[in-house]
Amino acid sequence: MFTSSQLKQQLSSINRKSYPAYKTLKGVYDFRDYQLSIDHVQGDPFASPSHISIRIPQSRAGFPDFCFASAETRTALQDYLLRKFEEQIAGYSFKAKGSGKSGLISTTHCGQEILDRTACQISQKELVVRFTVGFPANGRTINAFELEKIFFEFLPVCVQKSLYYKNLNKKAVEEVIFLAEDQSFIRKELTKQNLVAFVANGAVLPRQSGVSQKPMKNSVPFVSPLSLQVEMHLPHKGTLSGMGIPKGITLIAGGGYHGKSTLLDALETGVYNHIAGDGREYVITDDTALKLRSEDGRFIKDVDISLFINDLPNKKDTHCFSTLDASGSTSQAAGIVEGMEAGTKLLLLDEDTSATNFMVRDTFMQQVISREKEPITPFLERARDLYGECGISTILVAGSSGAFFHIADTIIQMDSYQVLDITKKVKDLCADYPLPPASVPVFSMPDFKRVMTAPAVKRDSYKELKLKTHGRDSFSIGKETVDLRYIEQLADSEQTAALAQLLKYAREHLIDNKKTVSQVIRLLEDKLKKEGLAGICSSSYTPCGLAMPRRQEIFSCFNRYRR
Template structure:
């Protein structure tokens, strides 16, 4: 490894030369406390910025080894470090002069969720790797070495010192972050022990600032659980905490419009992730396998067995291995339920507003007019109890216009001016429970024996690599083929989409060979990630600093929606 003095000499030697001279700086340099790695240098000042890394050994960073050795606390520390590092770069970005993107410094900017991100990685001993981007300065297309010297020798060292080294942090700040991570891990273990789908703490702030901001709404009414559903738990650091237990089975969330039904469900769908202190949802946790289901008109469906819900279609299409490039609301939703089951979901989340009505329910008058033999759809209302009793799959459903679900529900929560009330007994006095399942002999075991994907022509290499592009949370492109993820609503961050695209490239080189199911591919990826982390993507070049780990449920959803795959 070269020294920082070597970098300084090289930098000064190319001053006022043409922009391509910056390419000679690629390499690793010892800055004493840390090493600077110039991974990729941009082609010109208007191109995507250069990729850089900083690595700090554990002997210099001094992060607690015990916290770094546990995944939950390690990710919380990474998130804390990255937030300060990113903010520090933002403060000095643009101070160096030049044209175009000269002087820009940036790193991943986390949102409200605490995600495992490639931009900041701690190893189990406490060593830190930070990945970021820099716009190398130029006047026109002429190197401005003095300006890059300011960036790398004046601005960057101070930002690294203040963020990557434990000595620069208040002990109380680090302690609070670790304590919250341990409390959240404890809450998640309590879900399993107590057979819960979710827990919503008293005092939680569920409404968000706006449709484009996930920050908590100011002056929002704090959540208060119904007495019938309130439980009290002991957390290792927070101590006693009370809140609403959402038990396994079938839970309805009802109420008038604008009373907070969908707000509660949205908090539950994102409760599969931990949230930062001050978010308001720190102690809202949901079964980590929970999947939000909705209608997705126009999506592709590739070989799903949707016969649990749809049979004897007029066009004689086989619903035990259903293929379409343009699914209806009902077939898309049936496919999504089956795909979630295949991937091990134990909880389904639904909002009546975004579901296909004919998939969800069929009222008595319609049954009298259209005979059962003429209706290919068995509605979800007739299957939800079967799913729970035979497959252990719970449902949390927001219902605002139909009472057809009442007879199936174990718990009914009414939202009234953002306050939840348990009205189960009130409903029971009107509607008996349970309603007898029409077809108790029906199998609910998912069949994946015809869902074996392999890469299609979109995965063809050009100049030694497969082109890909992230489209934010809308999806990604592989070659010219788009995978549309706009309605995969638990994809919380655009960097998860980038990670999914790179995962597809990783799978295309091995596991996705037409002999493994979607669930097997997702499980293999998760196991590999546990062993190797983001290092698993090095085969496709340097590790990008713009990735965040998705859940395997979102990976399975992406595979099923990718139009560039061949299925058998």
């Protein structure tokens, strides 16, 4: 470790030299109250900025023990500190002048969800914040005095104002921790009360727009129907009432634009905790919930879809089904089976984005095309089996087919964003519109013994495993692109970046053509539990741009990898 004085001397000695001389700065420097680590230096002022980290001993940061009571409270504190740090550095970004990205100071921009991120990590030992800095240059000549401003004038102020407990609003920190504990309490109560989701009265479900996840102003607050209302006695907020969605099959019906998909979207993102003021901070969903849709053209490898599709005309084996170009129905069937393999206990579906022939076959169609000529067993006829045999509940948005009313345990109507429980009314009507008798094939648990194979690769094969993330929707590994557009519960591009690192780590260390997909992912989860995301990073340092994905998204990513 070097001293901050030595950093000043080194900056002075390289001033006005060519840009690569910046690489001599790499190392750790003691600034008394914290350590500044220059982890990676960019090769050019127009290249991706340099990676910097700051480490503060917990003895100096001074956060009380109640902040570390659980993983949820620690993650919530990390999220809060990262937002405060970003606020501070935003005021100094580009105040140091130069060409290209000179003077840029940036870190992760957090959304409405609270995620475990590498950009800020805290333990009872130390607090680590990671960010990037564009090292200043004039053309490609080092401007060391501008970088000195960043290190010795700007950053010390940002660190003092945002990362020390004594300088923060203690009431605000306490509220962050208390909210995390209340959210964790509700998740545990879901199991105790036999529920799959909870939506608090007063929640604001609509979002500002399709590109903004912030709450819509002046929207209709959520109010639970009395028949579905439950009370949660939270440790900090006290008694909170709202709608409890019971286990089983729940149908959300209503006219177009009345709020069906908005409610489903809130339940999708309810697998994550949300920040205070989001409107959805007390919308809590079973954290194994999986949103499914049809995906024409997706890759499927060795999936047992015989539960839904059998006796194909080409005699293709659906007990071990593979295709490079799936249809809507086969993709949705594979998605459900892959979700079962991932341990999902709640399926979320929207009729609008589902394959019609996979979801239902009406009476007239069954008269025209006999069951012997139809290889698909529709979801309508399997949903009860999924719950009865596997304990997998379903929440389904339906707007056109009335057949689903017959199998639903709970039926919710959205009427101008008002929620009505119409279960009894609809069940009385079902007697007047009976479903025709159907001979459904016997339920058989799918086989999950899929071996994960991939071409052997040397660990130093850079080109073969080179990673590039394309926003939230996809990433490339080598020449192969993994398409994640329809993995709708990915909340952040940093989760996509983490999935890329997980897949690369698996390729390098775990895949041996013997382990199943489940075994590979279980080994990855053990690694993440012990070492966090830092344990799977291929670089010599931990970058700031990774966020922890759920188990469901890890499975979804691996299942879409064509190699």
